[in-house]
Amino acid sequence: MNDKLTSPELQSRLLQGNFGLGRQPEEKCANPQIETSMIVTLEQLRPYDLNPRLMRNPNYDDIKASIRHRGLDTPPPITRRPDQAWYIIANGGNTRLSILNELWRETHDERFWRIQCLFKPWGGTPEQPVLGELRCLIGHLAENDLHGKLSFIERALGINKARELYQQVEECQLSQRELAEHLKNDGYPINQSHISRMEQALEYLLPCIPEVLYAGMGRPQVEKLLSLRAAALQRWQRHTHSDGNDDTFNDLFSSALSLFNDQPDAFAIEPVQDELLGLMSQALNIDYNLLLLDVDPSEQKRQAVLGPTPEPPPYIPPEEPEPRPVAHRRKPDTGDAPAPLSEPQDAPQYLCEGNEPVTDIWRISQLFDTVESLQAISDRLAWDLAESYGIEDQIIRDDDENGVGYQIKPFDSGHPEYPMPQSRACLALLAALAGNPLTENQSSLLTPTLFFQRERDSFFFSDQFLIKAFRLIRIIRRIRELQQEARHDADN
Structure with a gap:
């Protein structure tokens, strides 16, 4: 038997395609x-x-x-x-x-x-x-x-x-x-x-505002919306004596929320609350302002301690008081200087402006009393403080659940503000509040004179800077409290 291939047979085999073409994909x-x-x-x-x-x-x-x-x-x-x-x-x-x-x-x-x-x-x-x-x-x-x-x-x-x-x-x-x-x-x-x-x-x-949620709405705003819904539902159930069938309320909430799905970039909680309370006021025949009191977070906290808000008594106009005699006193001569104008009573009492305006150093709204919300506030306050001395580029957002909301970049001599001692002192303060260990040089910058000394030729922190700093301290203290509570709950 001759095992040698003829030229035509050899040529045929060389021209054959891939050996695996006949196999199934999973066999390849x-x-x-x-x-x-x-x-x-x-x-x-x-x-x-x-x-x-x-x-x-x-x-x-x-x-x-x-x-x-x-x-x-x-x-x-x-x-x-x-x-x-x-x-x-x-x-x-x-x-x-x-x-x-x-x-x-x-x-x-x-x-x-x-x-x-x-x-x-x-x-x-x-x-x-x-x-x-x-x-x-x-x-x-x-x-x-x-x-x-x-x-x-x-x-x-x-x-x-x-x-x-x-x-x-x-x-x-x-x-x-x-x-x-x-x-x-x-x-x-x-x-x-x-x-x-x-x-x-x-x-x-999600069924009401898919565009807003997919545009990137974060957890703090989601929590505010859910808190608004919970407070409004509680008021609805209290008035209707609901037995768990809240379909009518769900329809009202969906109607109010769906109106704001078309402009995700301009979405805000306040218009949703206004629309929802307006619909509830019509459905329940209750004054809008009474509903607003029940839904307001600070009022909710007060009710938890003192009980529900009583219905207001009917308004009785006060009697006109008898005119008091005018006492004529001699006034010092002030020339033509006009009298100072009194500040309007409804003017916003901002202690200082900025990315995170401060109206109260200590009070924290219940709506923002979560770690993530407070971390966002902390980041903005730190940015404002750093901006006071031109070093805002040294602040970076930190979303670590165990952090305070911001971190500090390394501050080297190449930075244009590095030669200024006030810039280094500000950054040292922010680093200390973030929990970073300070170098010996940084510690030496944080002297009591920064907070008390007011001599013309000496550097010290301004009043607005200190207001922001005290507010940041308060926010970080609360963040640490909430983180400690979360760890305690996890251990139990």
């Missing part, structure tokens, strides 16, 4: 069982379809410029569902994938087409395939929080989807506390109270 490349580095092309890679980020990443253009000039420094990790032929992003990286596709279409540069990624095995099992989806979803939630902060509503929708997946695994309904415990065990810690506000936002706010 089995999934590795351990984390493995591999090269994939854009046509093999798709974004994660349950990615919690729904809106464009606010840093999209900056990330694209970086990838265009430097290439992809950090390729996204990938994985693959057992029943799919393509790869998906395992956790984070959907923005980078979108940018790579854009750059490939614009340039056809090979470095944007082929990328080396770390493959992670699918987290599910044949018995519990949903575990793989949970692993991906939580990974995306964590990565988005770390690198490109999600909006409140995006995070709420992601947490809600995670709850659905957990309930498929557990085959039972999960309470908010149980959900918080599951997420914590899987590496995404979140408070039960935060989950509660997310669920209320999905139920009561």
Whole structure:
């Protein structure tokens, strides 16, 4: 038997196509069982379809410029569902994938087409395939929080989807506390109270103002809206003796809120409150101002201590007093100088203006008595104080739940305000209030003369500066109290 191939047979075999064309997609490349580095092309890679980020990443253009000039420094990790032929992003990286596709279409540069990624095995099992989806979803939630902060509503929708997946695994309904415990065990810690506000936002706010929420409404405004709804509902139930059927109130709240969905950039709480109380006043036949008293946060706090506000007595005009005799006194000669005008009684009593005007050093409104709201106030106060001495660029926002709302950049001799001792003293004070350890040089700058000395040739803090500083101290003290209470609740 002659095993040699003839020339026609050899030519036929050399011209054959890819040996794997006849195989099924899942047979072409089995999934590795351990984390493995591999090269994939854009046509093999798709974004994660349950990615919690729904809106464009606010840093999209900056990330694209970086990838265009430097290439992809950090390729996204990938994985693959057992029943799919393509790869998906395992956790984070959907923005980078979108940018790579854009750059490939614009340039056809090979470095944007082929990328080396770390493959992670699918987290599910044949018995519990949903575990793989949970692993991906939580990974995306964590990565988005770390690198490109999600909006409140995006995070709420992601947490809600995670709850659905957990309930498929557990085959039972999960309470908010149980959900918080599951997420914590899987590496995404979140408070039960935060989950509660997310669920209320999905139920009561999202159907009415989707444009506003997707435009980036933050947690402080969401909490104010939910507080407004709770206070108004309480007043409604007290007047109607509701037995739990609050459909009429829900319709009023939806009608009032939906009016303000079209202009997300101009959204404010006060017009919503005004519209809601107007509708309630008509429906309940109650004076608008009485409803306003019940819904006002400071009045709510007073009622918690002293009881509900009594109905006002009927107005009785006072009797006209008898005219008192005029006492004629000799006045000193003041020439033609006009008498000083008295300040109008309804003028706003601002102690000082700025990004965070101060009307009261100590009082904190109940609407803003949360760590996140107070951190935002702290950041604005610190910025105002730094701006007094031209060093506002040294203040950066800090959203760490254990922080005070701001942090200080390193202040080096190259800064134009560095030679000024008052600038260094201001920054040392802000650093101390943020909890940063001070250097010996910084400590030496914070002397009592800054607060008391008023000599012409010596530097000291102005009255307006001190008002802002005292207000910042009060805000930071309250932040620390709330953080301590949260830790105590978590321990228990």
